[in-house]
Amino acid sequence: MANQQQTSPGKTKPFSFFEWMVARRYLGATRTGKGVSLITRIAFGGIMLAVAALISVMSIMQGFRLTLLDQLLGVNGHAHVQAEQPISDYDSMAKALGITPGVREATPLIELPVFVSATGETGMVVRGVRREDLLKNNYVTGKEHVVDGSFENFGVGDKGGKEIALGSRIASQLGVRAGDPVTLISGQGPETAFGRTLRRKTYIVGAIFHVGNAEYDAIYGFMPLEQAQLFFGFADTVQQIEVMVDEPEKIKSYRDALMAVGPGLRVTDWQQRFQSYFNALQIERFAMRLVLFLIIIVATLNIVTGLIMLVKDKTGDIAVLRTMGATQGSVLRIFLISGTMIGTLGTLAGIFLGSMFVLNIDPIENGLSALFQTDLFPAEVYYLDGVPAKLEISEVILITGFSLFMSFLSTLYPAWRAARLDPVEALRYE
Incomplete structure (x- = not known):
């Protein structure tokens, strides 16, 4: 019961x-x-x-x-500092930007499009950087990203040497491997009465890298900064300084400090460049x-x-x-x-x-x-x-x-x- x-x-x-x-x-x-x-x-x-x-x-x-986002910022940087004219005192400006609170790296840079030919032909964007700065970029120079050749001689020799690095898809389109010659053609030649002339120069492919992003592997190549200055006619100046910060998501908060480094500077950050995307x-x-x-x-x-x-x-x-x-x-x-x-x-x-x-x-x-x-x-x-x-x-x-x-x-x-x-x-x- x-x-x-x-x-x-x-x-x-x-x-x-x-x-x-x-x-x-x-x-x-x-x-x-x-x-x-x-x-x-x-x-x-x-x-x-x-x-x-x-x-x-x-x-x-x-x-x-x-x-x-990781690849875009790993290759491109978080912000680009430019002036009204090419930057002549880029070493001191890079040091000043580098000691700005929150800034991790500041890299002098020349970035311009060129036409490149070998067995095949294609267009690409050349980034002229210093050897020590490029070697810090693991997305390009890391062992798992170098598919042919090496960066051992990149930037070594008179005026930075003759070696350049190409993205894997560019190399595939050109039909070249490490050690092969390629010819770069730019419209940044001397000014004449009939306009600017073409500038041509042959380089040796020192390394082929694979970022893992098809767009970057098919667009970007790297050359020593001194060679970029010679090839594009920048003398002893650079086009811009690329900045890497500790907190990329808060890049807007760095703008004022970056522009305060020198007069007439303007800053383009990654959120502006890739905002719509x-x-x-x-x-x-x-x-x-x-x-x-x-x-x-x-x-x-x-x-x-x-x-x-x-x-x-x-x-x-x-x-x-x-x-x-x-x-x-x-x-x-x-x-x-x-x-x-x-x-x-x-x-x-x-x-x-x-x-x-x-x-x-x-x-x-x-x-x-x-x-x-x-x-x-x-x-x-x-x-x-x-x-x-x-x-x-x-x-x-x-x-x-x-x-x-x-x-x-x-x-x-x-x-x-x-x-x-x-x-x-x-x-x-x-």
Whole structure:
């Protein structure tokens, strides 16, 4: 007798073992079948796939943004300081910029387009830099980025020597390797009565580098600063000074300090140069998050359908529980537990599936490319060698919270409907 009182529905505490047990049994089978009901599987699968898709897409977009930003700033620098005329005292100005609070490096630079020919022909942008400054740039001179030759003799010799470095795609278009000669052609020749003449000079390819960004590998080449001054007619001046700072995201806060180094200086930062590009990425990321959140909302609506069908299927059982003493609150909690169990388990499965996809995205991409015999991520289109992905805990927490909230919200109406069921009316037709 005491045991009956202990397990009586009317005597149970909120969210007791009895309510959890009934909720689990209701999800487990239909009136006539065994195992998990079809509608429960559909709701579970919908939430799992929606959460996994959202985690995967947002991780890829964030990885794409961070990788591209890292490469852009690794090769280009964070800000460029220029004057009205070419800078003659560039060594002292670079030192003054270098000791500015927050500035990591200041590099004298000449950057101009040229036409280059060998076996093939193409255009590129030549960056004239000092040997010691270029060797600090791991994106160009790092061991994993040098695919042919070396930078051992870059900037060594009379007036910086004759060696230059080319991006891997430029070298491929020209059909050259390290040690081969290439001819640079520039329109920055001497001024004559008929206009500027072309300037031609032959150099030796000392190194071929591979940044991993298709655009940079197909555009940029490097030559010693002294040779750039000779070739472009800058004498003992430079075009600009490239600045690297400790916090690139806060580059705007450095502008005043950089311009205060000398009179008539102007600063162009990376956010100005690539503003439209990164704004487009940010808008695309926001739009994609919104669309995928809507997918989660649609997926959680399967819980509403499932619970409404479950309430109809269990009408007699609900009536019996009520006649045994179960309160409306107890019935409400039973169906709340049922719905949130689907949402919680689906969300956890989606987190696992999405995380595994992101962490193993390169093998998956390689396998699919081999299966379909096509490159699913061409570098010419996306500018990167592989699919970048960055799994962020904050993003996962946001997605998890939203999915659980929508799952809980979706259970309210069916649970309220079950709790409002009149046991007399329900048993009349049983």
